[in-house]
Amino acid sequence: MSRTGPRRSESIRVAVLNAADDLLVEQGFAATTIEGIATRAGVAKQTIYRWWKSKVEILLDALEDDALEGLAWAEPAGTPVEDLVTHLHRVADFFQEPAGQVLQALLGNAQLDQDAAVALREGFLRGQRERDLVGLGAIVERHTGKAPDREHLGRLADLLLGPIYYRVLVFGAPADKELGEAAAHLVLRSTD
Structure with a gap:
């Protein structure tokens, strides 16, 4: 039902x-x-x-389906830094696809509609954050040999994904591949 x-x-x-x-x-x-x-x-x-x-509920439903594939963390295929760079390229590419445009529209609408903001944060964004922490945690653990502290992992996720969201949402520009590579190297270097 x-x-x-x-x-x-x-x-x-x-x-x-x-x-x-x-x-x-x-x-x-x-x-x-x-x-x-x-x-x-x-x-x-x-x-x-x-x-x-509402149309917000429809778009949230569409976003959930699309993001499960578009923002999924892949199985290890290279070094931790290579896998992290690959994931960041996927995130940057996602924002150029229709599903990424849906996310941008919902984030914009959330600035004006409190109910939409709550639905977006408590639904899609919370779920995606969990998927990001699990994916990033696995890469950091492969890189360092130990499981990262959850609070520290959250800060690393912010440092890693924040520049992409900033570039796309604030400036309306695509996040270039060099941005993802720089973020991946900086975040993994900070775990050494």
Whole structure:
């Protein structure tokens, strides 16, 4: 059972999430409406309201699905620094994809809508933070030979990911590969 109604059809769910992603990229957050999403997905507006309360909920659902793959930490394939650089490149690339644009729009909207801010922080951002701490923790442990303290690991995650978010969200510019490489080297050097 869903949060607000009967069991969802997976094909309709995917159609709605894809429609929301597409419309947001094409016309921006403000112009994306439930009516537009319903039309693009080929479903009734009532179907959407049965499963989601707002476009923010739809976009959060889409972001969760997309980020599980797009921001996933890969299995070890090289040295700790190589794996960390590879992950940071994935994060930078994610922001250039439709899913990254959804995240940017939701973060922007969260500055104006307290309920949306809480939903974003308590849902997606909290879950992604946990995934980031686990992924980074595994790399740091491979690099140093010991498990890092969780509080210290949180600071390392901030130092590592903060520059990418800053470049994208404050300046609206893509995070270049050199930024990721510099951040990875600095963070791992600080654990020596």
